[in-house]
Amino acid sequence: MSTAMTVKSITKRFGDFVAVDRVSFDVHPGQVCGFIGPNGAGKTTTMRIAATLDLPDEGDVSVFGSSVLLEPRLVRQQLGFMPDAYGAYPSTTVEEYLDFFARAYGLRGRERRSALSFVSDFTGLSRLDGKLIDSLSKGMKQRLCLAKTLLHDPGFLILDEPAAGLDPRARVELRELVRALADMGKGVLISSHILSELSTLVDSIAVIESGRIQGAGTVEEILRKLRPHMRVFMRCLADLDRVERALLEQPGVAGVHTERNGLAFDFDGDQRALAELVAHFVSVGLAPIEFAPESVDLEDVFLSLTDGVVA
Amino acid sequence: MKKTHAELDMDGTGPAVLTPLDRASQWLDDRYNPVFVKEVRQALRGKQFRSAFLFTVIISLIVGVSIVLGGADATQWRPIGPPFFVGVFSCLTIAVIGFVPMAAFSSMGAEWEENTFDMLILSRLRPRHIVHGKLLGAASQALLYFSIFTPYIVFTFLLGGVDLQLVLVSIPLLAVICFALTAFAVGLSSLTSKRAARVGSMIVLAAVLINACFGLIGSMAGLTEMSIDMGSDDTKVLVPLIIVLSIVVAGFSIVIATSRLAHFEENRSSGLRVLTFVSAGMFMTWVTYANSIIVASEFCWLMTMMAIAGVTIVGIFVVSERESMGLRVKNQLPANRLLRTFLLPWLPGGGRGALWLLMTLFMVCMWGAMLSNGSPSGLAAIFTSTPVGVAHVNSGVDMISATVAYALLYLLLPTAVFSNRSNALQRTTLSRGLIPALFVSGLIVPPLLGFVIGDQNLSMGRHPGNPFSVFERIDNGSESGTLVIIMGFTALCLQFARILRGILEVVTAPSAGAMASPVTGVTIERVPSAEVEQSSEQDA
Numbered sequence: 001m002s003t004a005m006t007v008k009s010i011t012k013r014f015g016d017f018v019a020v021d022r023v024s025f026d027v028h029p030g031q032v033c034g035f036i037g038p039n040g041a042g043k044t045t046t047m048r049i050a051a052t053l054d055l056p057d058e059g060d061v062s063v064f065g066s067s068v069l070l071e072p073r074l075v076r077q078q079l080g081f082m083p084d085a086y087g088a089y090p091s092t093t094v095e096e097y098l099d100f101f102a103r104a105y106g107l108r109g110r111e112r113r114s115a116l117s118f119v120s121d122f123t124g125l126s127r128l129d130g131k132l133i134d135s136l137s138k139g140m141k142q143r144l145c146l147a148k149t150l151l152h153d154p155g156f157l158i159l160d161e162p163a164a165g166l167d168p169r170a171r172v173e174l175r176e177l178v179r180a181l182a183d184m185g186k187g188v189l190i191s192s193h194i195l196s197e198l199s200t201l202v203d204s205i206a207v208i209e210s211g212r213i214q215g216a217g218t219v220e221e222i223l224r225k226l227r228p229h230m231r232v233f234m235r236c237l238a239d240l241d242r243v244e245r246a247l248l249e250q251p252g253v254a255g256v257h258t259e260r261n262g263l264a265f266d267f268d269g270d271q272r273a274l275a276e277l278v279a280h281f282v283s284v285g286l287a288p289i290e291f292a293p294e295s296v297d298l299e300d301v302f303l304s305l306t307d308g309v310v311a
Numbered sequence: 312m313k314k315t316h317a318e319l320d321m322d323g324t325g326p327a328v329l330t331p332l333d334r335a336s337q338w339l340d341d342r343y344n345p346v347f348v349k350e351v352r353q354a355l356r357g358k359q360f361r362s363a364f365l366f367t368v369i370i371s372l373i374v375g376v377s378i379v380l381g382g383a384d385a386t387q388w389r390p391i392g393p394p395f396f397v398g399v400f401s402c403l404t405i406a407v408i409g410f411v412p413m414a415a416f417s418s419m420g421a422e423w424e425e426n427t428f429d430m431l432i433l434s435r436l437r438p439r440h441i442v443h444g445k446l447l448g449a450a451s452q453a454l455l456y457f458s459i460f461t462p463y464i465v466f467t468f469l470l471g472g473v474d475l476q477l478v479l480v481s482i483p484l485l486a487v488i489c490f491a492l493t494a495f496a497v498g499l500s501s502l503t504s505k506r507a508a509r510v511g512s513m514i515v516l517a518a519v520l521i522n523a524c525f526g527l528i529g530s531m532a533g534l535t536e537m538s539i540d541m542g543s544d545d546t547k548v549l550v551p552l553i554i555v556l557s558i559v560v561a562g563f564s565i566v567i568a569t570s571r572l573a574h575f576e577e578n579r580s581s582g583l584r585v586l587t588f589v590s591a592g593m594f595m596t597w598v599t600y601a602n603s604i605i606v607a608s609e610f611c612w613l614m615t616m617m618a619i620a621g622v623t624i625v626g627i628f629v630v631s632e633r634e635s636m637g638l639r640v641k642n643q644l645p646a647n648r649l650l651r652t653f654l655l656p657w658l659p660g661g662g663r664g665a666l667w668l669l670m671t672l673f674m675v676c677m678w679g680a681m682l683s684n685g686s687p688s689g690l691a692a693i694f695t696s697t698p699v700g701v702a703h704v705n706s707g708v709d710m711i712s713a714t715v716a717y718a719l720l721y722l723l724l725p726t727a728v729f730s731n732r733s734n735a736l737q738r739t740t741l742s743r744g745l746i747p748a749l750f751v752s753g754l755i756v757p758p759l760l761g762f763v764i765g766d767q768n769l770s771m772g773r774h775p776g777n778p779f780s781v782f783e784r785i786d787n788g789s790e791s792g793t794l795v796i797i798m799g800f801t802a803l804c805l806q807f808a809r810i811l812r813g814i815l816e817v818v819t820a821p822s823a824g825a826m827a828s829p830v831t832g833v834t835i836e837r838v839p840s841a842e843v844e845q846s847s848e849q850d851a
């Protein structure tokens with residue numbers, strides 16, 4: 001699959017301080033990638049480089065095949081960047097603000113009008129057209145900034161901590177908007193220092209700490225990398241010894257031991273292999289009545305990756 | 312999403328039949344500078360412009376009425392025209408030279424404070440669009456002020472006693488100065504985003520504006536009193552000078568603002584180089600013109616020396632640039648070798664900066680030498696006054712050669728020794744600082760030494776480190792500045808390797824778009840981030 005964005009081993013130093021250290025990861029079209037790490041981890045620095053605003057000391061980022069180093073203008077046409085501290089002009093209405101950026105993106109006539117009506121409908125700002133920006137709530141300002149970012153119909157979006165400071169309702173709404181954008185086929189890189197904000201939204205994550213990527217890939221990939229052996233608990237009606245013997249005959253099973261009237265074991269294989277194992281147990285009459293692959297969620301992954309720096 | 316746009320367009324505003332006029336206005340509407348549209352909208356809604364405008368209207372009314380009434384009351388009859396004109400002119404001056412540039416300064420500053428520059432840069436707007444938009448916004452404010460003063464100007468004629476020529480010259484001149492100062496304000500505002508520094512630059516701007524206001528009002532009062540002859544030689548020389556200087560100030564401010572807003576890897580130098588070259592040419596054109604009126608060789612070489620000094624000041628920044636050009640510039644070089652060769656002196660980079668310096672100084676010197684000699688023989692003269700030929704032609708050409716020699720010495724020596732090849736910012740700062748430091752120590756160290764060792768000549772400032780004493784002696788005919796020329800020439804020779812590297816970099820660079828990105832595996836020479844961060848504070 002071709003990538004929407006490829007971050008290729010970028011390093012950024014501020015004096016002697018290495019803010020970003022050989023960071024690499026990919027984001028695919030139609031996918032939301034969560035960029036997660038504690039404050040000061042280097043998320044904003046990485047995102048600004050990807051958005052052509054800063055230069056890396058080493059490495060490069062490509063957006064739909066264009067290098068941010070060499071072809072910043074090509075990249076900018078295909079990229080929407082929503083900075084963490086975005087600006088709003090005083091004494092400007094929502095409509096004027098969006099109109100200004102539509103013009104700034106070179107949209108003309110009908111094209112501009114349809115882009116404007118699309119983004120304000122999409123973000124639900126249509127009824128606020130005549131309002132002064134200063135009078136908007138934080139959530140609405142955030143939507144306005146997102147609307148502005150979408151005007152030129154970029155194929156890739158970089159959103160820097162968009163959920164920061166939003167109330168829970170606005171957060172849910174933001175998540176829905178981002179999901180809708182990914183469903184339109186756009187690639188999205190979205191950062192946060194709070195994992196739970198993103199855990200239900202993202203297709204893949206890149207975890208960064210102290211400028212280094214601790215893990216990147218789909219959530220499953222990361223789980224597998226972290227724990228190559230799935231931990232499974234099983235209880236059968238059949239005799240414990242018999243079950244244990246049967247288990248040890250199976251490929252990929254190790255570390256079997258007794259636990260709460262049942263057996264716990266490490267399983268080296270994917271979910272399909274596990275399903276086959278259960279089917280086998282049923283067919284040989286071991287009568288499994290409880291079967292629980294230990295659930296590991298993103299939160300645990302995050303904690304183990306970041307040494308628990310962030311709760 | 313493209314599709315969605317189109318769909319919305321279908322069921323949105325239906326395809327109404329457009330008259331040609333509608334179409335024309337739409338075409339225009341699409342082509343306005345967006346920043347300009349935004350500036351006008353914000354100004355009209357903002358408090359700042361509204362209150363300044365109201366203030367101007369009220370004050371000018373009060374001033375106008377009180378002068379007319381005062382004149383009518385006076386026991387002794389005097390024409391009311393001149394004081395009325397001065398009063399009205401003062402109000403207009405305060406508005407367009409005080410308020411308009413101040414508004415431009417704060418509107419540029421607002422972009423820093425609101426964190427909006429990044430968002431503008433990511434759009435299709437180029438830095439120059441932003442700067443032009445700000446200037447156009449200011450111009451529309453100025454236009455409003457000028458238009459409310461039109462009735463007063465007409466009234467001045469009805470009152471009589473004011474020279475029509477004076478009005479016809481002073482009002483457009485005011486507009487030109489307003490433009491220059493507004494551009495200056497925008498340029499100054501673009502220099503720094505730091506709040507403390509912004510306060511400092513605001514104070515500088517206020518001081519400049521207040522001085523300009525008082526200067527203009529004062530000279531206008533003087534001019535109306537003296538009922539000066541607008542056709543005199545002085546006016547004929549001075550008015551074009553004011554126009555040339557205004558254009559030069561505006562040009563530099565615009566170029567500085569534009570390059571400040573550009574990313575540091577973009578080309579931030581060529582504009583400055585072209586502008587300096589053109590400005591020097593414009594100034595020399597004025598000298599030529601003025602010389603046709605007041606014919607004086609001394610005036611010509613003095614002005615040429617001034618032009619050299621101006622080029623030298625810009626040269627401090629150009630010659631000390633880091634040697635290699637930014638990646639993004641390199642990636643845009645044309646494939647045509649001939650075109651590349653032609654572009655050489657204009658492209659960023661210290662070595663090419665030295666080339667640019669030589670070219671610009673050469674242009675100015677040749678022009679000045681011809682003028683000072685009054686005949687093209689000056690062209691030959693400038694060669695014969697080099698150490699190769701000992702002939703002493705005239706002090707004008709000698710003065711010019713010595714000035715150039717000083718320029719070369721001070722600009723090229725430190726930058727040759729501390730060339731910024733490694734792209735470390737400290738190098739650039741070092742050589743930029745060393746240039747004036749060298750000049751100053753050349754002035755004061757020899758006299759101090761003279762006191763210590765009891766050397767009369769040194770302590771009296773008669774030594775090659777003191778250009779002014781050298782110039783004085785050349786003017787007396789007691790010296791031809793040979794030593795200085797040798798030193799300048801030596802500094803030039805030291806630059807040789809640097810210039811060569813500058814040429815080679817351009818010649819050997821791959822053509823536009825052909826550059827490999829590190830993603831594809833090819834490593835590219837990189838710039839340390841220290842430079843990236845800080846040079847955005849330093850450049851331009």
Ligand SMILES: Nc1ncnc2c1ncn2[C@@H]1O[C@H](COP(=O)(O)OP(=O)(O)O)[C@@H](O)[C@H]1O
Nearest residue numbers: 014019037038039040041042043044045046844
């Ligand atoms: N312009 C800068 N100069 C010096 N240090 C910086 C600069 N920008 C960021 N940093 C440092 O780089 C590190 C990463 O910052 P950042 O990318 O903003 O982190 P995050 O967005 O993950 O919170 C921080 O320690 C920060 O202090």
Ligand SMILES: [Mg+2]
Nearest residue numbers: 043044084161
């Ligand atoms: Mg951040």
